[in-house]
Amino acid sequence: MANDNEKVVALLNEILEMEASGVIRYLHYALMIKGPNRIPIVKWFHEQANEGYQHASIIGEKITALGGHPSLKTAPVPETKTHKVLDILKESLDFEQAALGKYKEVLKHCGDDVALEELIRSMVRMETEHIEEVVKMLDTTH
Template identity: 50%
Template structure:
């Protein structure tokens, strides 16, 4: 086995994890784009703007994961993560589904951090940065789910 083949074999698990992250983020692009098309009512414009921003950010996250995959000598997946159409388009339902999606993404980044900790500073920093970003997203969605004036963390589904 050549040195390059040996290095790639050592990265197989990390590459698979990064591909899973990329697929999940691409699903986020589709999910947030769909949500933005299904918002109606007086507050539509700021909500669709926020949702489209989330779609753009998910695409940027997919790009980062894909770049790391190729950096490690891997091949980015053409797959997309699971998409669930609940047919619930109330903004509260959309936000609760978003909170679930952000939680799943956060777990993928935490799993990656466990895998690369002490092995690659580059991948550790990437995972930590993404964990920070996903935790901020969760907090933002959580605040959006609260009733006006309610400072308590939203905990119900």
Template identity: 30%
Template sequence: MANQELIAHLNEILKHEWTGVAQYSQASFIVEGVWREVYADKFIGDAKESFGHAQLIGNKIVALGGVPVATRNEIKQSRDLFEVLQFSLEFEAKAVEMYEKALELAEGNRALVVFLEDILNDEQEGVDEYTKLLRDTSTASAANSARKSG
């Protein structure tokens, strides 16, 4: 049987990925206004990525001798696009943190390390993307506020 601490941590990651499926799907449902066409598809894409990661992690847990969880954490939702983007950045940053810890626990198992690094790369790309989106949104928001007050 593989390291129980590693399996337990992978199950925490799995819960996080299940949360991503729900949270990003919900965001795609409720995003409104002029940005709906852009962000609804983005959020669905992110939900699909979380589902793909959940499949990978769930299968790895079984391969290591564990049983995958079928639960998720509470989702964060809002009708405010800026807030949803912030929630998304927080979600991706937490995933990076979780995969980094899993890498520490997998030390010495090169194949598992490579497996986790591939997913970590996806999560870091998510952090980078939401960081750039928020930068653009805050600039646009400031310009909009200046226009309204001027």
């Protein structure tokens, strides 16, 4: 593997670990939601967990396509013991912003690999949309 390829694989492995931890994170959030608005919020968190799994799978496939070895680790998921919806959404926002930053970091190393660049740009779009959605959910002025 060329030096840039090794850097890309290392970054993709960090993303894989983040996406895998997102599955755990969002499942935990879904399990901890209580109150009258529980059903739609739980559904949304389950969707996020499923999407994290899909993203992890896509990134893992790209890692192996680049000749790398997918990580078996997951990024740490802190247990804050705060399970109020707004607190959980703030944690979710921080997580999504960190993931977005990591995807953007990969963009700097795509070189002339158009397929990799297109994949990462699509992930940047999805992470940005997640962030926008969470920001809207956190807006309690309406």
